[in-house]
Amino acid sequence: MLRLSDVTVRFDGVPAVLDATLEVPDGAVLAVLGPSGSGKSTLLRAIAGLEPTATGTVSWDGEDLTRVPTHRRGFALMFQDGQLFPHLSVARNVGYPLRLRRVRGAGARVAELLDLVGLSGYGDRLPATLSGGERQRVALARSLAADPRLLLLDEPLSALDAGLRERLAADLRGILRRAGTTAVMVTHDHDEAYAVADRLAVMRAGRVVQEGPIADVWAAPADPETALFLGYARVLRGAGAAAVLRAAGLGEGAAVAVRRSALTVDPDGRLVGEVESARATPDQVRLVVDVDGVGKVDAVARSDRRPAPGERVRLAVDATRLATIPESPSADPSLD
């Protein structure tokens, strides 16, 4: 089990990671989610031993690794762009960690790993001849070849285009499950985190602001900023929050985070408002509605109904697409 306690990393005195405390149980995949500059990659590098920590400890199964150099930690790190060695063929890239340890029968293991990532027969190609997705698969196979007790993934999919990213995310999850690997993945994309991981840690400004099983974090963001970062469209407070919660049949709450699809145009809906704008997408019509007693909110309508701006509509609330948030003292009032 990986345990980080109070890890702080400073660059020239400026903290990039502050007092990070995390645990990753064996076999779990933890996604560290945060906007760029939040310190998530630095945290990953600190776990790998590539950044010296100012304070705190990194330990594995109780063994303190803080002063152990990278190559003795047994943690494989996979970079955003794979970092395949350009002068080595695919097979030699994947076999690299095996050669370091003088493993016998490396050829068979390389073939097995290439098969696992769906690239059988690519062994003799040079990295430069591969597509972005193929390179990431090779990088993953190479990391797995090191037989790491922990796999560290730094934005493994963000260099790829959208369609490929989705496919590869599903593959990645499957491969990690099959290999039974404990992993920490850093990403700024909440969909990616959701697709691959089973635990989630949210980072902001160098701090871990929330951590837990992914569904729990999603259902109950710790504060408004986290909610917005997790893909909630708006955070409502005060009377607006109360009105929406009442319409959803839920109890009181200081603030409520609302997903875009939480409010749908429905003749039986309990909220009434005036459509401000409407925009068609392939799946549905996206609206901004000025709801009486609540203010501006996002809502959706079915594609066959297309309310015009100025029209008054009724809205129903889907309680599963809301999250009540305990109002934190640091909450920024400009966010509602």
Add this chain to the structure above:
Amino acid sequence: MRRPLTLLALAALPLVVLGVFFVLPVAGMVGRGFWPDGDFDPGAVVEVLGRPRVHRVLWFTVWTSTVATAFSVLLGLPAAYALHRLAFPLRSVVRAALLVPFVLPTVVVGIAFRQLLGEAGPLGFLGLDGTPVAILAGLVFFNVAVVIRTVGAAWETLDPRPAESAAALGATPAQVFLTVTLPALRPTIVSAASVVFLFCATAFGVVLTLGGTRYASVETEIYLLTKDLLDLPAAAALSILQLVAVVVLLVVAGRLRAVPDPTVARATARPQRPRRSDVPHLAATGLLLVLVAAPIVTLVVGSLRVDGDWSLELYRALQTEGTGQALTVPATTALLNSLRIAVDATWMSLLLGLLVAFAVTRRSHSSAEHRIRGVLDGAFMLPLGVSAVTLGFGFLITLDRPPLDLRDSPLLVPLAQALVALPLVVRTLVPVLAGIDDRQRQAAASLGAGPLRTALTVDLATARLPLVAAAGFAFAVSLGEFGATSFLARADRPTLPVVIFRLIGQPGELNYGMALAASVVLAATTAAVMLAVERLRVPALGAW
């Protein structure tokens, strides 16, 4: 059709200059060997190549150059790493200090080592004076800077992530170096090594001052054969041999440099605080600093000691012609000559270098155009491989009759020096101009800028600092140039290196002391220019 024409127009002036002042003299020199009396007679040349002394000279050149190259690379690599990847106090000072030897005039280096290793010197007890070891030390001293500079520049911008990746896969620091860093640096190291080998094999001043007549390299042998023995066929034969060897070397180096995938990710890494594993590299750098400082310090101290006392008398003596009229003009006059000539050589090499760099780096639109540029690029590197002695002597024998009677022209010496400095200028400018994204020029053109205006706003703006740096290099090279100048400088207008060499060849303690003082003055001048260039932080010499 228009584009190749523009290309030729740009390259016309440098080509003509190269043709008249390089190809013609060298061809003239070679011609003297093959056509001794106007008739084609290669027998003399063949006979020369069979002489035992020529074999000895050849063997000496090859083994000293090889050993000196190996030592330069072995000593240079740890320093290149420490000075470009680690952060420690006084790093930039150490960096500048280790680069100074490269621009020190070869004659000065020779004298400094004689002073250090000579009987009266601090290391005299080693008995190395006049041995090949002294020559090797001089060559390494001179060329370590090339390795540090070239490899260091590449190392500094080497993306650290592949190495981190390997470490995260379980590779120890040594394994990371052997399997990731070294392959990525190999092209640069091969380039640096081949340039160093070239410099060693064509070294003139160092070998001449340290080897005397006992140890001769091909270069000094050409000098002896032409100047003292007037055996032109033999000199021509050796020149040809040298030229062939240089071309072979460049081809072999090109082969060795080839890697499966030449793209190397570039990203300037934050210099790291040294770790315990870096101690050997820092120690090696410190040792190198001592090795480089020792001869220079000995030289400076020697120039300040007269009869066991500290004194500036030797510097005052520079205003005289030395004892026994050793010189035709006072050494101070020679310094002024040197400076004047260096100014002329600088603007000439800058003008030519800039035109060549422009011509070579324009984007090619056809493969034919691309090939022309490749040939041009190679052609202007030729002066690097041809003996400066050959060039100087060729000037004398080809430019001595109308329409090109330049024997008495004050531009003759600067021209020769400009050609010697040209490869350095071109190599400083080409990477910078080639590195400009061509879309910048396209953007300027699409906004209505003509070709000249585009060059001014895009190219010149980027190349301004490198241009100043190139000027500094050309100036320093010209100040120290000795091979060609030793033939061309007129007796009444000698340059300082020529005067220094003359002084050490004359009897008299004062004359030798004056040579020390003059060497310090010359070294200080070139070092000052070099340090000013270093402050510009231009990655010059970064791409051979």
